[in-house]
Amino acid sequence: MKTTSLGLLSLFSLIFVIILLPMHVRQDIRLDAQEKVREQIVNYDGALRTAVQDAAVALGYDERELLEEDIQYDSDKNIRPNKERALEAFLRTLYINFDLLDDSIAQQTLLRYIPAMAVIDYDGFWVYAEAEYTGDDGETLIGPVWHPKKPFAYKDFAGNSLSFTLDDYVYAYSSATATWHEGKREEVDQETGGAISLLGDAQLFEEVRRSTIVWTIQNQLQLYINKHNEYARRLGIEYTFTLPSISQEEWNNSINDVGIMAFIQGIPAGAEAYNSYAFGGGRLIRKHEIYGSIRDGRKVYYRAGCEKPQDTVEEIFGSEKEAAMNGYYPASCANGN
Numbered sequence: 001m002k003t004t005s006l007g008l009l010s011l012f013s014l015i016f017v018i019i020l021l022p023m024h025v026r027q028d029i030r031l032d033a034q035e036k037v038r039e040q041i042v043n044y045d046g047a048l049r050t051a052v053q054d055a056a057v058a059l060g061y062d063e064r065e066l067l068e069e070d071i072q073y074d075s076d077k078n079i080r081p082n083k084e085r086a087l088e089a090f091l092r093t094l095y096i097n098f099d100l101l102d103d104s105i106a107q108q109t110l111l112r113y114i115p116a117m118a119v120i121d122y123d124g125f126w127v128y129a130e131a132e133y134t135g136d137d138g139e140t141l142i143g144p145v146w147h148p149k150k151p152f153a154y155k156d157f158a159g160n161s162l163s164f165t166l167d168d169y170v171y172a173y174s175s176a177t178a179t180w181h182e183g184k185r186e187e188v189d190q191e192t193g194g195a196i197s198l199l200g201d202a203q204l205f206e207e208v209r210r211s212t213i214v215w216t217i218q219n220q221l222q223l224y225i226n227k228h229n230e231y232a233r234r235l236g237i238e239y240t241f242t243l244p245s246i247s248q249e250e251w252n253n254s255i256n257d258v259g260i261m262a263f264i265q266g267i268p269a270g271a272e273a274y275n276s277y278a279f280g281g282g283r284l285i286r287k288h289e290i291y292g293s294i295r296d297g298r299k300v301y302y303r304a305g306c307e308k309p310q311d312t313v314e315e316i317f318g319s320e321k322e323a324a325m326n327g328y329y330p331a332s333c334a335n336g337n
Helices: 002-059 063-069 083-097 104-111 185-191 202-234 248-254 320-325
Strands: 117-120 124-134 140-146 150-155 161-164 169-174 179-184 259-269 272-281 290-295 298-303 313-317
Touching: 002 083, 002 259, 002 272, 083 104, 083 117, 083 124, 083 259, 117 202, 124 202, 150 202, 161 202, 169 185, 179 185, 185 202, 202 248, 248 272, 290 320, 298 320, 313 320
Parallel strands: none
Antiparallel strands: 117 124, 117 259, 124 140, 124 150, 150 161, 161 169, 169 179, 259 272, 290 298, 290 313
16 A cells, blocks of 8 residues: 555656656746846947947047147037047947957948937037938948038027027027127127027026927937838838937936937847947046156156156146146156056
């Protein structure tokens, strides 16, 4: 009797294992696949963020050229963004992180999943997106290009036109006098004798300025992303690209300074499609502190962070050019930068 009971118990255990083992195996496979997808998404996120950050750094106009030309700006947001250099940095970093640096065909495929990029300048923005154009041989081609710069334009009910910037500097057309004016908001308000009511209300001006910039960028991005869908379908891509929902806080942060935004959508990630975007600020701090010291009886200058332990700061300058004019010579950076 006991032998029979043990035999039945063993049989039931075997049946239980036979039934449940495949279920556990399938569950383990699903969990493993999900983990791999999560890792893939993390890698994609890291690649996109790094590429945008590198592009944002590359936006800054070469400081040596600024020093040579002795260019000064009234606003620290009014820099010269180098969009071509930024694009080059973005794509190179992206290709490296996707392991596509030496695969031009795969690079072109990846570009199909970037519906749009935008570089935000001080007084407008550019969009990098696909378009039809004529090649050197006269053939019609489809590919990403820089589209003309779009200003942050606004028109009120009285027929006055304004073009905003990333701060309170404004270009304004007064319909009452048929004249153009530019300058700080309060200056233009005085020049126009209060004819443009928006300029007389600092808080309302700021609200309208920000909403106009955000709306203009959103509208243009949506336009080019819709166009991208048309071109993508011609190339056999069935995925529908859309402008993602972006919080107002993120938009406000993105329009504080010159910067870049990029979107990647539709890349297969398991059973889903990878969709993400990233912002990168590219403000260039032009006024670095330059320290002048005496090393071995010689006057040398270096940037903050490049000092040696024994250095005693003799003078502080606003630029390398200023230091050189005062008899100091450039020194190599002590930390290797």
